[in-house]
Amino acid sequence: MTPFKLTEELVAEIKLLIYNQEDVQLEGLLNEVHYADVAEIINELAAEEATYLIKLLDSDKTSDVLTEVDDDLREAILGNLSSKEIAEELEELDTDDAVDIIAELSEERQQEVISNIEDEEHKEEIKELLKYAEDTAGGLMAKELVKVYDTWTVAGCLRRIRGQAEEVTRVHSVYVVNKQDELVGRLSLKDLIVAKNEKKIADIYISNVDYVNVEDNVEDVAKVMSKYDLEAIPVVDNSKTLLGRITIDDIVDVLKEEADKDYQLAAGITQDVEADDSIIELTRARLPWLFLGLVGGVGAFLIMEGFQDTFNKYAVLFFFTPLIAAMAGNVGVQSSAIIVQGLANDDVKGSINRRLIKEMLLAALNGTILALFLFFFVWVTKGDVNTAFAISASLVVVIIVAGLIGTFVPLFLNKQGIDPAIATGPFITTSNDIFGILIYFWIAKMVLGI
Amino acid sequence: MTPFKLTEELVAEIKLLIYNQEDVQLEGLLNEVHYADVAEIINELAAEEATYLIKLLDSDKTSDVLTEVDDDLREAILGNLSSKEIAEELEELDTDDAVDIIAELSEERQQEVISNIEDEEHKEEIKELLKYAEDTAGGLMAKELVKVYDTWTVAGCLRRIRGQAEEVTRVHSVYVVNKQDELVGRLSLKDLIVAKNEKKIADIYISNVDYVNVEDNVEDVAKVMSKYDLEAIPVVDNSKTLLGRITIDDIVDVLKEEADKDYQLAAGITQDVEADDSIIELTRARLPWLFLGLVGGVGAFLIMEGFQDTFNKYAVLFFFTPLIAAMAGNVGVQSSAIIVQGLANDDVKGSINRRLIKEMLLAALNGTILALFLFFFVWVTKGDVNTAFAISASLVVVIIVAGLIGTFVPLFLNKQGIDPAIATGPFITTSNDIFGILIYFWIAKMVLGI
Helix, strand or coil: CCCCCCCHHHHHHHHHHHHCCCHHHHHHHHCCCCHHHHHHHHCCCCHHHHHHHHHHCCHHHHHHHHHHCCHHHHHHHHHHCCHHHHHHHHHHCCHHHHHHHHCCCCHHHHHHHHHCCCCHHHHHHHHHHHCCCCCEHHHHCECCCEEEECCCEHHHHHHHHHHHHCCCCCCCCEEEECCCCEEEEEECHHHHHHCCCCCEHHHHCECCCCCEECCCEHHHHHHHHHHCCCCEEEEECCCCEEEEEEEHHHHHHHHHHHHHHHHHHHCCCCCCCCCCCCHHHHHHHHHHHHHHHHHHHHHHHHHHHHCCCCCCCCHHHHHCHHHHHHHHHHHHHHHHHHHHHHHHCCCCCCCHHHHHHHHHHHHHHHHHHHHHHHHHHHHHHHCCHHHHHHHHHHHHHHHHHHHHHHHHHHHHHHHCCCCHHHHCCHHHHHHHHHHHHHHHHHHHHHHHCC | CCCCCCCHHHHHHHHHHHHCCCHHHHHHHHCCCCHHHHHHHHCCCCHHHHHHHHHHCCHHHHHHHHHHCCHHHHHHHHHHCCHHHHHHHHHHCCHHHHHHHHCCCCHHHHHHHHHCCCCHHHHHHHHHHHCCCCCEHHHHCECCCEEEECCCEHHHHHHHHHHHHCCCCCCCCEEEECCCCEEEEEECHHHHHHCCCCCEHHHHCECCCCCEECCCEHHHHHHHHHHCCCCEEEEECCCCEEEEEEEHHHHHHHHHHHHHHHHHHHCCCCCCCCCCCCHHHHHHHHHHHHHHHHHHHHHHHHHHHHCCCCCCCCHHHHHCHHHHHHHHHHHHHHHHHHHHHHHHCCCCCCCHHHHHHHHHHHHHHHHHHHHHHHHHHHHHHHCCHHHHHHHHHHHHHHHHHHHHHHHHHHHHHHHCCCCHHHHCCHHHHHHHHHHHHHHHHHHHHHHHCC
C-alpha cells in the first residue's frame, strides 16, 4: 500500500468533479481510498460539497467517514441530511460510533433518527447506550462483542462464533458468561483454535478477567487498559452482567484528547480548539486567560506604584521587575507541570509536605545559581554591591516561593477533585507574577534598610 | 477482578517479608498479582529488595515486571543480576521487550547476556533487532508473528497456526506472504474461522494491507496506526520482505511519551524527568530554561534603562512593564501551542502567510478588547488620557507582534526539521518579553511625542 497523500491538486480535482456532478468518476476515484483518507479530503471541502459526496458514496464507507471528519463540518453535513439518511449511515456503524454521532443531534432529531433505524436490535442498543454519560465507560463502550456460555463445548462455540463474529468487526476476546449473563472469564480466539473440539468452555476459559464498571470514568478506563496492556476490556454493571466492551482504539483517542487538553490548558487555552477554527472560536478560547493576565498586570502595577516613594533613589529596582516576574512564572510553570504530569501518571506518592520540602531545596539550588549570575551582573554594571545583593537575594526567595506555589496549587486542586492541569499556565504565571513582585520589593526594602 | 490498590501497609509488609527472607509467603502473596502491579510495588522498594524479589519470583512474571519498573531502578536491578540471570529473564519476553531491556546494558554486557540465551532462534532475532535505531519501526517491532503462505489451504493454515500461535501472546492478524517471503496480504483469525476448510489462502486473503518500512520513524508509525485504527501493523524492508510486527500497546506508549515530552517542553523542562527523580536530575532539566529567562530579564532591564531619561516624567510607564511582558508571553504561548498541536496532528494546512494574517486578525481582536479595559483603567486612575492611550495602543501592537512571533517560530522550526514543541514555553516567553517591552516603549514614546 502506497501511503495516501492529500494534495491540493486532488482536492481541486474532486471539487471540480462535484461541481460537474461526475458521479461515476467520483466513485471510481474514491472507492479504493481508505475512509480515514476520504475524511481528510472531505475536511477540505465546503459543507455542500461534503454533503454531496456523503450522499453519493456507499453508506458502508461514508458512515466511517462521518466519524472521522471535523466536528463543525459533521454538524453541517448532518444538518443537510434527512433523518432517514442519517439512520442509514448509523445502520452501518458499530453502536459506539453510531451513538457518538447521534449524541450531537438535538433531542428531537435524535428521536426522529432512531425511529428510522430499521434493525430493531441495533436500535435498542443505541437507545441503551445513549443513556450513559459521555465520559463514562458506558459512553465509550460498544454492544458488539462475542459472548459464549460456560456450558458450551469448543466445537459448539466455534459454530456460534461464526454467527456472532459476522457483525463484530474485530474479535479481541471471547467473553464467557454463566446462565445469569454474568461475566465469569474470557478466551482468546487463539485459545479456541488451539483447544480440542470436544472440550467444555468451563474447562478452558481464563477466569482472571479484567473488567470495568459501566459508570467508571473514561480516564480511569484508559489507565487500566494502558497499565495492563489490554486491547479490549469488558464492561459490566453492578451485578457483573456483561453489557459491552471497550477497544483500545477508542482509548487511544481518549489519551490523545486528554493530552491535547492538558497541553492547551498549560498554554492558556480553555476550550478545545484547532488551528483551523474560526477567529471567534479561537478568541472565546483565548481571551479569558489573557484577561486574567491583564488583571495580574494591573495588580503588579498597583504594587509597584505603592513602592514608588520608597524607591525614588533606586529606579534600577524597577527595571528588574520583568526579570523577577519572568523567573517566578517560569519556575511556577516548571514545578506545576511536573506535578500535573506525575498526578496524571499516578506516580506522585508520599506526603505533600515531603514534596514541598523537595521543591524548596530544588528551587533554592536553582535560585542560588541564577542569583549568583545576577549578583555579578548588577555589581559590575552598577558598581553597587548593596543593590546587587538586594536584587539577587530577593530573586532566591521569589524562586523558592514560586516553586512552592507551583507545587502546592496542583496538589491542592487535585485533592479538591479539580483537574490540576488548569494550574499549569496563566493561572500560575499570573499569581506568581504578583507574589513575585510583591516579595521582591519587600525583600529589597529590607535588605537596603529603607 | 477487584482492582489492585498499592498501599503503604502492603509495601511495609513486603519489605518485612524480604528482610526475614520469608520466601514462601512472598510467593504466595505475589503470585496472583498482575505483573504491572508487582512493578508498582517494586518501584517502592530499594534496589537490593527489588533484586531479591526478581530473583525469587518466576521468570515468566519477573521478565514482564522488569519491562514495567522505573528506568533507574531497572538499571540498578540489572546491575545486581548476572548475565545468565538476565538471559533467563529475556528468554521469557517477546523479542521487542527483550531488546528494550538489553539495549540499556553496556556493549560488552550485551554480548555476555546474548551468549547466555539458550533459544537459538530467540538469540538471532534479538541480535537482529538490536541493529535498528530505537526511534524507528525496526526498533519497536517484535519478531513474533503468525505468517502463512498464500499457497496453503485454510485447514493447513489452522494446523500450522496452532504451532506458531503458541509462542505469540496475542494474534492480531495472520500475515500472508508469497514464496519469496514478501508480504502480500493479511487475514484475521476470524476470517480463517469463518472460511471453509478446503479454501486456498490465496482465494480469501485481503490484499489491501497497511505496512510500514523498517526504517520509518516511530512517530510516523504511530500516526498511521492511530489514523487507520490499526491494532497491529507489519514491518517490511525495501523489498517488502516481512520482518516483524508492531502492536498498538507499543504505540500507546509512544504517544504518551510524545505527549509528555511536548508538555514538558512547553513548561520549560528539557529532559525526560519525573516528580520522583533526584534534585540533581531535576535541576539539570530545569536550570537551562531558567537561565534563558534570566538572560531575557537582563535584556528587559537594559531596554528599560535605555529609556530611563526619556521617561523621567512618566514613571507610570515603567509600572506597566510586567503587564506588557506577561501579555506578550501569554499570547505567544497560546498561538504557538495551537500551531504546535496542529502540526503534531497534521491539521495545519495552507500557506504560512494565510496563517499569519489570521493570527494577526485574532491578536488585533483580542488586543483591542483588552486594551479598551486598560485604557479606561489608566484614564480613571491616572486621569491622563494621553498616557492611557499610549499604554493601551502599545498593548495592541505588542499583542499582535507576540501572536505573529508565536505563530511564525514553530512553523519556521518545523520547516527546518526541528521539533516545533520547543517553541512553546520559555523560548517564546523570553523572546516575547524582550520584543514586547521594546515595542511598548517605542510606541509609547511615539504616541506621547517625546
